Amino acid sequence: MSTAPGRVTPPRRRRPSRLSRVLTLAAGGFLAVVAALVVLTVVSGGGGPTPTAQADVPLVRQDSHYLSDAGSGAPVLVEFLDLECEACAEVYPTVEELRAEYEGRLSVVARYFPLPGHPNSETAAVAVEAAAGQDAFEVMYQRLYETQEDWSHQEASQAKVFRGYAADLGLDLAAYDAAVADPATLQRVGQDLTDGQALGVQGTPTFFLDGQRIEPTSPDHFRELVDQALAATD
Template identity: 55%
Template sequence: MKTSTKWNISIAVTLFVCLAAIVTVFLLRPSATERADAEGLTAAADNSHRLSVAADGQPVFVEFLDFECEVCGAAYPAIEQLRQEYAGRVSFVARYFPIPSHKNSMNAAIAVEAAAQQGQFEAMYKKMFDTQTQWSEQQDSKASVFRGYAEELGLDMVAFDGAVADPATKSRVQSDFSQGTALGVQGTPTFFLDDKKLDIGSVNELRTLFDAALTP
């Protein structure tokens, strides 16, 4: 692993540990109703977006994320590194969890979902995190900025605009959020491995969990 990569991962982990406690959606734990709703749910739904796919029976890692969340942005390089290290052995799944207090988190998620409808989920996912510091933490809508990203990716803009305007696209995002809430997600990023919610403080802890899950 290159030194620069190690350094990026170190920064990501540090920010994750320092900020995870304050990036929350609710101050209260899930209600009894929400816990009941979680029965039968899995961390990765059938329609969830898979960044990397391993064979059936291999570990499944799920991240509930908010594209405007700076902790998610800090963790992003580390997740990408793990995807490379465990390619073909661990499935990586990304699910939407736009935090209401982030003014453009829903706009970003809708833009990513609209891109996903053209088979470009991963490309737009990466674009959002690669440019996060340019548009996040601002009060005005950045929907036009996200549309520009779609143009840069060469998407069919008529189809993209139609998807962004379609209430079903927002409903798809909200479905992830609702299921995440029912599963006990209260902030971002929240990680699951084989449906078990994780409480981790470093990339190496994730590697240890992955290796244990891969052990016959």
């Protein structure tokens, strides 16, 4: 988990291949991998559900981005994430696995929570939101996580790098540039951040399942929590 206050730049290291990361997570090293990336940690319990901070703040808004939509009545997993957060990138393969395993039964929503200690986290969120205007939220979100080591933790703006990804993905660059420059795009990112803060989010990744904050301690525990939510809907 990364946390909002202050900035401490973690030592640069070579990230293992995606396959080896997934195997590490699957072997039960979920928290060990994430904990190795912690700069400051915020913990609020022993892995069980925690009530949301403000019940009147929506966990999912009408314009929230669904990575998976299982329809009305399905459990909803919401992740507040920072695209420059190394812990988020390490958990990303597990989230992708859950999406595949529970396709049609579990909705997954991604919400922005750019942290001030990450110099390009807001720029990355704006790039993904600009891509979302061309129905390319998911592919841009995936591209930024899968290339995170190439652009993260650099003081210089990575906006040109993100524009290059947009070009690689075949987006209309004129429309993309207009969206990046539009203040409404940044405001849309800011709305997620504001909602997260009101809900008590302090670091990333933070997960909510059917309105309750969860703190999975392993991929298997994550699946157990999802299975419990599914059983409650039967």
